[in-house]
Amino acid sequence: MEHAARRYVNWKIPVLDRLVRPPTTTPAIQRDCAQCLIDAAAHIARARPTELAQARSVAIIDLPDLFGSEVCVFFDEAYFESFTARDSERQQWTPLPKTRSLVDEMALRLPDGYSVLGFAEVIRDEETGEARESEVWLVGDCAPADQRPKSTPTPAAEK
Numbered sequence: 001m002e003h004a005a006r007r008y009v010n011w012k013i014p015v016l017d018r019l020v021r022p023p024t025t026t027p028a029i030q031r032d033c034a035q036c037l038i039d040a041a042a043h044i045a046r047a048r049p050t051e052l053a054q055a056r057s058v059a060i061i062d063l064p065d066l067f068g069s070e071v072c073v074f075f076d077e078a079y080f081e082s083f084t085a086r087d088s089e090r091q092q093w094t095p096l097p098k099t100r101s102l103v104d105e106m107a108l109r110l111p112d113g114y115s116v117l118g119f120a121e122v123i124r125d126e127e128t129g130e131a132r133e134s135e136v137w138l139v140g141d142c143a144p145a146d147q148r149p150k151s152t153p154t155p156a157a158e159k
Helices: 028-047 075-081 100-105
Strands: 008-013 056-062 070-074 093-094 116-126 131-140
Touching: 028 056, 028 070, 056 116, 070 075, 075 116, 093 131, 100 116
Parallel strands: none
Antiparallel strands: 008 070, 056 070, 056 131, 093 116, 116 131
């Protein structure tokens, strides 16, 4: 298997930064790009071979600066579980309230079998101590391993 020795493989959003970064973007453009990332993750999940059935396919949406977004396939379950546990002096992820919904807020279509995790992110500059705040949303095979559906997701565009 090509990626057998890797914990994950990722693909950054393939657009010019000004297309998806404020102030030059629009909510409609960001919504369309986020939906494309979600659909790409679902297509990858549907195409995964049987021997990689436990691999997690996830769209990682970074807001408001969507240019940091990507599609990521996690091959290592322990790495996926540690991925969201970010609590260092330099970077912290705090779970967003369950009442928040990226799908509702951006009018996105969620593929069947997919779930969403949202985090408030704070990154501190090592030299100045200045903090940058954003939100990170994981959309895809995010449910705990024992709660994941056995079937692969159907991309929202195919419903």
